[in-house]
Amino acid sequence: MAQDKDPLAVAGESLKGFFDMQAESLRGMMAGGAPDSAIPPGIEPGDMAEWAATAAQLQQLWLDFATHQAKAAAEKAATGTNMLDPAQWLVMSQAMLGQMPKGMFEASARLAQDQVKLWSGVMQSFAAGASGGKTAEAPEAAALPKSDRRFADPAWREHPAFLLLHQTYLMLADYFRNAVKSMDGLDRPKRQQLEFAVTALAEAMSPDNFLALNPVVLKRTMETKGANLVRGMQHLVNDLKRGQLTHTDPNAFRLGENLAASPGKVVHETPLYQLIQYSPSTGEVLEVPLVIFPPWINRFYILDLTPKKSFIKWAVDQGITVFVVSWKSADETMADVVWDDYIRAQIEAIEHVRARLDVPAVHTIGYCVAGTTLAATLAVLARRGAADKVKSATFFTAQVDFEKSGDLKHFIDEGQLEMIGQLSPQGYLDGRYLAATFNALRGRDLIWNYVVNNYLLGEDYPAFDLLHWNGDVTNLPSKWHNAYLRDLYRDNKLVVPDALEADGTPIDLTKVATPSFVQAGREDHIAPAESVWRITKHFTGPVEFLLAGSGHIAGVVNPPAAGKYQYWVGDSHAPSLKDFVAGATEHPGSWWPHWLKWLHKQSDARVPAEGKRVPGGKGDRVIEDAPGRYVKTR
16 A cells, blocks of 8 residues: 555655656657647657657656655665755655555546646747747746746756756646645644645755756756866765755854954853853943843854844944843753753843842843743743843744744654654754754755755855854754653643743743733744734733744844835734734834834933943953854854
């Protein structure tokens, strides 16, 4: 039975079956089994048969090679011996594919009809306007049945074999996705899992990913006499050595010089984090300091990229005393670190800043998972009667209610959790696995695009600060990571009062009355806006919700000087995100100034920027210059 086979083999065999049926249909058409109108004017039937045969051979090569590569990559990744392979996502989706109902990949009469129409239409498009012996012209992309930016280069349309190949691929990919959407008897999570798995499979099988099937690569190979392949092999070997896909020039950026270069000092250190205080750039500063908790899944300097993009520098220039936590990348010494430790760390950092500057309260920011943790921290402080130590809380793309938590939910079934446990024998999860996971969420842009450009075309890597940060991975304590996925993502316990506790204190988000500012990204695929919105339904204090243009990173890191994107503000007490959007007002540009106005409303008192407001000044003992050692630890 098909369900008893390796799901990847089933998928490959099924795709092969579709192509066999398609080729048979075309052969019948060429042999006269189709109406005369099926043969485009100006094209000899004999020529069309040759083109069809060439396309069929290319398709067979594509299927055989892709299926072999996929299975080999899955076997290597399953044993934890290959963290790099761009097909890493296949391991993650294998369990999902294995649960596909029988008949998912069986051919239908309707598909066969669609294939014949598509192939006939492509050939007619290719020959449109050709008559009287004139050479047929390649059709414009807009004139084809289907368009996709992966096949935008004219080379995909200049020869019928490649044109038919990529058009057929696009049709099949659509068919598989639509088949999942139309299947009966699936609950919403299972349908989403299958949609993700099918999309990932389709992206990996795209003909542009393979040398013999990509006319752009073949043309470059002929032009350079293979030099592109030599450069590509050098890139591949380098990536295999580092065990990670490279996205940007690895030599273009240096921490403390052209990234994470805002001046400051490490003023406190524990085995889990360093606390950085940044040097003021104004004569006066807000009396209430700001403590930023970035996610420990990534390096903190996403908020301190180049000076023009740095949220930290911008905040300092607005007269805010800024502290940032730099989390340590996990190693074997952190095997027993759990969520309680991160909550204690946030409380400790707040206490240290209060004592250092002799202030009763601090402003806080929590980004992504650190925002989720900040919500729990606030609940713990409230239960302990210490809520007044935090003047305000700001949440960047942070979730507390995980019912609608997006594509990451596809990685938390029992099979995936078991595999993750096997990848953490020393008590920590290699950050390269997390990088592969997040890349898989946008596989076309973050995996296959680089396979084509860097391995096949042999292009040089760009110097891009954001991609450099994206590849600067951190390891995670496996106990924390496993509990986080089970308790929060899978079981959604954080929104159940007292279902979880930290440091001996039960967590109840309804106890949080701290004034809060909640930012979400409209196109965020990691923390969907609808999921982030739900914070407003659990906190009992004043909440202002803001929807920013773009996604998980660009929606946050959007400096005013860039003049990009937009944001929406409206009724933060609306019944739903949909209602909020319906009544919201759009504003162009960065949302940072709007947040600053909100912060001033919480407290506008100012003090001179002197004493310990200037880290490393006379009489102030510090540990080292920013950005510190922890951010450089691999």
